[in-house]
Amino acid sequence: MKYLVTGATGAFGGLALDKLNTLVPVSDIHILARSEEKAAPLAEAGYTVHIGDYLDKASLKAAFTGIDRLLLVSSAPGTRQEEHQNAIDVAKEAGVSFITYTSFARADQSSADLATDHRYTEQAIKASGIPFTILRNNWYLENELPLVGAALNSGKLLYTAENGKAGWALRREYAEAAAIVLAGEKTFPEILELSGKPVDYATLTKALAEATGKEIAPLETNDEAFVKNLTDNQLPEPVAGFFLAIQGDIKNGVLDVQSDDFEKVLGKPLTPLVDAFKELLQ
Missing domain, CATH: 3.40.50.720 (NAD(P)-binding Rossmann-like Domain)
Structure with missing residues (x-):
């Protein structure tokens, strides 16, 4: 093979x-x-x-x-x-x-x-x-690192997604699932919705604060302040605009997917968000 x-x-x-x-x-x-x-x-x-x-x-x-x-x-x-x-x-x-x-x-x-x-x-x-x-x-936790970096500087994680949720997990976990499916030792369905447990930014911020031991609060804001927060932290404006668009998607429930496919493929639980942040920020 x-x-x-x-x-x-x-x-x-x-x-x-x-x-x-x-x-x-x-x-x-x-x-x-x-x-x-x-x-x-x-x-x-x-x-x-x-x-x-x-x-x-x-x-x-x-x-x-x-x-x-x-x-x-x-x-x-x-x-x-x-x-x-x-x-x-x-x-x-x-x-x-x-x-x-x-x-x-x-x-x-x-x-x-x-x-x-x-x-x-x-x-x-x-x-x-x-x-x-x-x-x-679904969405890599790594994708949030520009927001995380800004939050570590200011003590506030800014977002515009309201109560929208995403199924964050580590990129390596998505890649591991891909490798397992490719290897073909087991047969999987034609469609796999790979998603962590959907949570909102308030929950994500709480995990970040626990992982870093720092006081970080979630702060829902407007589009202009969201983009300025990222550009002030050295992110180019077009990229900040892309992040803003993703905020809109999360607000609209695009990444709010309930599925246990991910853990079934891996044969184990996903890394808890606190531990995942520790892995990324070590």
Whole structure:
């Protein structure tokens, strides 16, 4: 059995490899990377490296030929639909027998702009006829680090999401789940909603305060103050605007997903938020 992980030099792909190599022989693991330089440490570790990207179908064909099970890690927004369609088309041509894909919470019905490309990709995978498991990832706790950094400076965690909730968990836990599904030791449903227990920002702030031993209070604010808080802490304004949009999604319940799929895949409880913050901030 041959396995291939795309985006292997990225944060998610690297964490998935860390777990995958405990489940299957390293000699059976292939990776797709854009840069030989970035992939060099992985080649030295025994992985079979293929250089290419989603917009170069010839490079995908060379990488996917002989692969049985593919972890398709979503690319960055921009030309994502074209990139993912290329990967799916080539996977079908190459005879890949299984795809697992990193999607977005309730992508088939979500109102979030972020869900659009994922919804397209899910439909393309289904249309390909290749057996699959879609990983509808909720939200990485790491995504909140700019808010956390600002809160550690000021003693207040600013948010605009009102009572909205998200199913935060560590990126490595999402990556571990992806590796477990890719390894194929167990059969999983076609759709997995991977979400921690949904909590609001007041609860998240309480966990942060406990983890750091600092007095940090949640502070619901307006859009202008939210963005200013982030830009004052060295975040570029366009990025701060993206974070504001996510606040709107959380306010609208986009990431409020009740599911035990995550713990079922991992076979263990998720890391409690207090411990997760300690891990990230150590």
